[in-house]
Amino acid sequence: MKIGTLIKTTRARINLPKGSIGLVTSSHVRDYGSGVYLHEVKFIGGRRNGTTLRVFERDFEVIK
DSSP: OOTTOEEEESSOBTTBOTTOEEEEEEEEEEETTTTEEEEEEEEESSTTTTOEEEEEGGGEEEOO
16 A cells, blocks of 8 residues: 555444545555554544544545
């Protein structure tokens, strides 16, 4: 996953509805053995406009 990738959430969270759009700002390895990544995403629009949250890769899809 590259920094600057545009994403859309596929799972709702507290105060973050399903389908929210954001931009990946950084990536962190959660567990080196399993290859699970956490991505810091800056959300665009809605109540979370400008908020940066950490999101698992399985909880979003890339917008092409």
